[in-house]
Amino acid sequence: MADYIVMPKLGFDMREGVLNTWLKTVGDRVKRGEVVAEIESDKATLELESQVEGVLLKILQEPGAVVPIGANVAIVGAEGEEIAGMNGGAADESKAPAEPAAEQKEKQPAAPEAVAAPSGEAVSDEFPAGVRATPVARRMAEEHGIDLREVNGSGPDGRIRKADVEAYLASPPAPALAVAPAPAPGVVAFEPTPPPTEGVETIATSKLRQAIARRMTESKTTVPHFYVTTEVDMAPALALRKQINAALPDEQKVTVNDLIVKATALALRDFPNLNAAFAGEQIVRHKQINVGTAVAVEGGLLTVVQKNTDTSTLSKVAADNKAMIGRARDGRIKPDDVEGGSFTVSNLGAFDVDHFIAIINPPEAAILAVGSARQVPVVVDGELAVGTRMKTTISADHRVSDGAEAAQFLQAFKALLENPLRLLL
Amino acid sequence: MARITMRQAITDALREEMLRDENVFIMGQEVGVWGGTYAVTRGFYDEFGPKRVRDTPISEMAIGGAAAGAAMNGLRPVAEFMTINFAFLALDAIVNHAAKVRYMFGGQMKCPVVFRAPGGGGRQLGATHSHTPDVIFAHFPGLKVVAPATPYDAKGLLKAAIRSDDPVLFIEHHTLYQIRGEAPEGEDFTVPIGVSDVKREGSDVTIVAYSQGLQVALEAAEELAKEGIEAEVVDLRTLRPLDMDPVIASFRKTFKAVIVEEGYRSYGIGAEIAARLQEAAFDYMDAPIKRVAQFETPLPYSRELEQAALINPQRVIAAVKEVL
Numbered sequence: 133m134a135d136y137i138v139m140p141k142l143g144f145d146m147r148e149g150v151l152n153t154w155l156k157t158v159g160d161r162v163k164r165g166e167v168v169a170e171i172e173s174d175k176a177t178l179e180l181e182s183q184v185e186g187v188l189l190k191i192l193q194e195p196g197a198v199v200p201i202g203a204n205v206a207i208v209g210a211e212g213e214e215i216a217g218m219n220g221g222a223a224d225e226s227k228a229p230a231e232p233a234a235e236q237k238e239k240q241p242a243a244p245e246a247v248a249a250p251s252g253e254a255v256s257d258e259f260p261a262g263v264r265a266t267p268v269a270r271r272m273a274e275e276h277g278i279d280l281r282e283v284n285g286s287g288p289d290g291r292i293r294k295a296d297v298e299a300y301l302a303s304p305p306a307p308a309l310a311v312a313p314a315p316a317p318g319v320v321a322f323e324p325t326p327p328p329t330e331g332v333e334t335i336a337t338s339k340l341r342q343a344i345a346r347r348m349t350e351s352k353t354t355v356p357h358f359y360v361t362t363e364v365d366m367a368p369a370l371a372l373r374k375q376i377n378a379a380l381p382d383e384q385k386v387t388v389n390d391l392i393v394k395a396t397a398l399a400l401r402d403f404p405n406l407n408a409a410f411a412g413e414q415i416v417r418h419k420q421i422n423v424g425t426a427v428a429v430e431g432g433l434l435t436v437v438q439k440n441t442d443t444s445t446l447s448k449v450a451a452d453n454k455a456m457i458g459r460a461r462d463g464r465i466k467p468d469d470v471e472g473g474s475f476t477v478s479n480l481g482a483f484d485v486d487h488f489i490a491i492i493n494p495p496e497a498a499i500l501a502v503g504s505a506r507q508v509p510v511v512v513d514g515e516l517a518v519g520t521r522m523k524t525t526i527s528a529d530h531r532v533s534d535g536a537e538a539a540q541f542l543q544a545f546k547a548l549l550e551n552p553l554r555l556l557l
Numbered sequence: 558m559a560r561i562t563m564r565q566a567i568t569d570a571l572r573e574e575m576l577r578d579e580n581v582f583i584m585g586q587e588v589g590v591w592g593g594t595y596a597v598t599r600g601f602y603d604e605f606g607p608k609r610v611r612d613t614p615i616s617e618m619a620i621g622g623a624a625a626g627a628a629m630n631g632l633r634p635v636a637e638f639m640t641i642n643f644a645f646l647a648l649d650a651i652v653n654h655a656a657k658v659r660y661m662f663g664g665q666m667k668c669p670v671v672f673r674a675p676g677g678g679g680r681q682l683g684a685t686h687s688h689t690p691d692v693i694f695a696h697f698p699g700l701k702v703v704a705p706a707t708p709y710d711a712k713g714l715l716k717a718a719i720r721s722d723d724p725v726l727f728i729e730h731h732t733l734y735q736i737r738g739e740a741p742e743g744e745d746f747t748v749p750i751g752v753s754d755v756k757r758e759g760s761d762v763t764i765v766a767y768s769q770g771l772q773v774a775l776e777a778a779e780e781l782a783k784e785g786i787e788a789e790v791v792d793l794r795t796l797r798p799l800d801m802d803p804v805i806a807s808f809r810k811t812f813k814a815v816i817v818e819e820g821y822r823s824y825g826i827g828a829e830i831a832a833r834l835q836e837a838a839f840d841y842m843d844a845p846i847k848r849v850a851q852f853e854t855p856l857p858y859s860r861e862l863e864q865a866a867l868i869n870p871q872r873v874i875a876a877v878k879e880v881l
Contacts, residue, residue: 268812271840287844294812294843 134209134218135184136192137168139199143467146173147262148200150339151180151193160188162208169205174343176434176465180205187211265292272297284411284495296411303412303531340432351494355410356530359489362542366505367520369552376446383454389425389479390450392502394555396477397421397441399544403533406541407474409495410531424473424493425453427460434460435493437473446555481505487523498528498538500545558741564734566708567597567673569742570715571635575605577744578633581719582609585620585637585673594639595675595734617643621650621672625724628670629658633719641676641728642688655724656699667722671715677730677769677819678867684855687863689820691768692829694726695796701750702796704728706771708738710794713748721750730769730819751798755807759787762877763807765830766817767793770868774817777873788877796826804830805837812843813880817873822850844880849873 139149149171156168162182169180186208193205207215259265263280265273269292273280276297283300285292337345369391377385400407404417421442424435436456438449456469478490479502487503503523510519524545528538548554561569575581583589583598583605589612592599602610613620617638624636638644644651655668678687695702701723705711711729718725740746756771757778766774771792778788789807793799808814814834816827827848834846852866 266844267839267842269843 134186134189134207134213134215136204136218137180137182137184137206137208139171139193139201139203139205140180140183141201142171142178143173143175143471146175146201146467148198149173149178149180151195151197151199151205152177153195154191156188158188158191162186162188171199172339174339175467175470176340176460177463178467179464182208184208187213189213189215263292264290266294268294269297276301284409284416286411286414286416295413299412299414301412303410338431340429340434344432347494348491351492355492355494357492357527358530358535358538359525359527360535360538360542361487361523361525362539362546364522364524364546365519365550366522369549369555370505370520372552372555384447384451386446386450387453388481388505389477389502390446390453391549391552391555392479392500393423393425393438393441393453393477394444394446394449395545395548395552396475396500397423397438397444398548398554399541400475401442402544403537403541405533405537406498406526406528408497408532410497410529411495415532418474420472420474422472422474424470424476425457426476426478426490426493427457429460429463434465434470435473435476436460436465436469437471439472475499477502481522487525489525490527492527492529497532498526501525501527558739560737561708561740562734563705563708563711563729563736563738564595564597566712566738566740567715567729568599569740570712570719571598572601572604573742573744574635574716574719575601575609578719579609580631581633581635582611582627583635583637584611584613584624586613586615586639588612588637593637595729595731597637597673617646618650621647622654624670624672625650625655625658625668628655628668628724629666633669633671635671635673635719638672638674640682640686640731641674641690642686644672644674644694644726645690647672651694651700651724651726652697656697659723660699668724669719669722670724671718671721671727672725673715673727673729675729675731675734677732678851678856678863679732679769681858681860681863683858687856689818689851691728691796691818692820692825694728695799695826698797699724700797701725702728703750703794704730704768704796705748705794706730706733706766706768706792708736708740710748710754710792712740713746714750714794717747717750720747725750728768732769733772736772748794751795751800753800753803754792754794755789755803756792757788757790759789759811761787761811761813762789762880763804763811763814764788764790764817764873764877765793765804765814765827766790767796767826768819770817770819773868773870774873777817777870777877780870780874781877786877786881793826793830799829799833801830801833801837805834808834808838809841812841813846815847815849815873815876815880817849817868819851819868821853822848823853825850847876847880849876 152170152172154169156162162168164185165181167179168182171178171180188206189209190207193199199205207218265280280292283292283296286296287293373386400421407418407421409416420440422437422439423441424437427434427436438452459465475496476493476499478499480488481502481504485503488501490499490501492499505520505522507518508521510517526538526542587594588598589602589610620636624634627634655670658666658668677689691704703714703718703725705714715727718727757775764774774790778790781788789811791804791807816830818826827850831846849868849872854866856866857863
């Protein structure tokens with residue numbers, strides 16, 4: 133019996149995906165788990181694996197189509213099987229008791245190409261409106277016009293409770309968000325630019341570009357950033373790295389960024405406010421320290437997250453980051469690679485920059501911007517000498533932390549890199 | 558007002574009603590010459606005589622049937638089962654006769670009988686004599702089921718039960734006979750059947766309880782208050798007709814509920830309350846509704862094992878912390 137391939141949910145907050153390319157054509161055999169298409173979420177390009185086995189009988193979504201999760205993208209069945217009664221509209225009827233399904237079948241029995249646009253929001257197949265929330269939280273969200281996906285849940289398994297909605301309402305940026313309707317995915321709340329006339333080239337924004345635009349705008353307009361800069365003597369860390377790498381094969385070599393990520397994680401242990409998120413009446417301190425690394429990819433950037441960075445060995449940090457960065461650059465990122473971050477390191481050291489400042493990656497409370505380690509004149513014991521220095525700037529959320537705390541964090545970070553053996557413990 | 562025991566409150570209620578209405582009489586095993594297994598009717602035999610304080614054979618079927626019949630013929634019997642465990646033997650008289658006659662005779666006949674039944678666990682009486690089967694009786698329309706937890710309520714509700722024209726099962730938890738509290742005297746004092754009562758005000762969580770469970774809930778609430786958690790404790794007092802209004806009002810204030818009952822969890826009072834709460838106040842739920850109940854085992858004789866199987870304040874506190 134013929135069945136549908138549906139748009140999968142491949143990330144916690146994925147609501148829809150763009151069908152980029154079909155790798156199979158009608159008539160091809162597909163196995164369960166075989167990659168049949170490339171899809172794009174707002175975080176990454178992903179592989180669509182067939183959930184069913186058989187012959188690809190019909191493609192329901194053409195390349196470029198934006199498809200809600202759970203919606204049908206193709207029909208697979210036995211060769212030559214009659215599929216006139218099927219259509220490409222609603223997803224599995226048992227999951228989504230979409231009232232039109234039965235009716236449409238009767239009215240348009242032989243019109244499978246009439247792809248009904250799915251009405252309303254795409255929802256998680258797990259919870260109403262895609263979030264785990266208590267009934268009272270849902271009612272309050274409705275009364276106040278809040279999108280529950282914006283609210284952090286403090287209950288079991290992240291369940292959003294009444295207190296979380298209250299905290300959200302009490303947080304300073306909340307009223308603005310509550311009043312303005314939540315922007316549709318990919319729509320940035322800017323005045324639309326005048327339609328292009330001459331002398332310009334317009335490029336459609338990718339999902340990734342739209343996600344960056346939305347999140348960075350949200351961060352820079354709602355999070356009160358402050359910045360603290362320091363300079364680190366990198367000679368000891370670079371010497372240590374040289375020593376370590378001399379003993380390692382190429383594929384296991386440790387990068388400067390690995391040392392920085394590890395030092396960041398160890399320093400964060402004493403500064404839980406910087407490994408946190410602001411949630412109105414509460415500051416949510418993460419028990420795990422998961423340091424993300426911003427990775428430049430085609431058309432934007434992604435943050436790959438090293439879970440439990442502080443307790444992971446340097447060799448694990450190096451191996452994991454190498455693998456994740458590789459996947460990010462190849463467009464084969466896994467949802468798990470980019471989720472769960474609690475702090476981000478953005479390192480432009482490879483691009484010969486003196487220093488820079490970064491925008492916080494919400495809902496995190498801080499981000500560390502790292503410049504190049506370069507040889508500079510330094511004064512040692514009253515004498516001019518050549519030293520190796522790296523400038524780094526932390527951007528922190530002033531609702532969560534203050535300047536002195538950020539400065540103390542930088543001192544700890546600096547001390548770890550200037551006395552780097554502790555990174556190996 | 559004097560602080561009397563719950564035993565005294567029940568005795569006083571019986572005596573006041575017997576003095577008020579000569580149709581009220583008492584029957585049961587050992588209620589006369591001996592003065593009652595729990596000494597509730599001590600002195601009654603001498604005061605009211607053998608016609609109004611009648612010792613019966615050891616036959617619950619006979620006690621239940623005779624009491625229902627006497628009530629249908631115009632008297633107001635207060636029949637005592639030595640324990641509620643033995644009332645199982647009288648289920649036919651209680652459920653098929655007392656609870657049905659008014660309905661089946663189109664109101665031409667009423668059955669104003671009170672069945673008193675001590676019960677519950679916690680006194681090392683073994684598996685067959687330690688039941689808390691309140692919910693079995695509360696299941697049937699036509700029978701009122703009352704289960705007070707304080708001397709005040711026991712006295713007022715028993716007087717209201719005796720005056721009720723419908724059959725009433727009056728459940729006395731045998732661990733509560735010694736607790737003390739105030740109870741007014743006088744003919745006018747009654748507590749209406751079918752009205753739940755907020756025994757302790759609070760804003761953080763609603764604890765619903767009755768009978769011995771109420772005392773457990775109140776102890777738990779006092780402990781929680783030391784940690785700054787203010788529990789509101791609602792006493793059902795009557796299981797049928799069940800008054801949900803104060804429970805729902807409290808839940809709409811606290812958004813969380815824990816239900817405490819000494820009986821088993823399955824198909825229990827807690828299940829009923831939880832179901833009614835979600836029907837009436839779904840949009841006010843902020844956590845799953847928790848039930849604290851007896852573990853599902855025949856109640857052991859060993860004191861330690863029996864106590865471990867029963868409800869206690871620690872289990873209530875743990876349940877409250879799960880929903881907060």
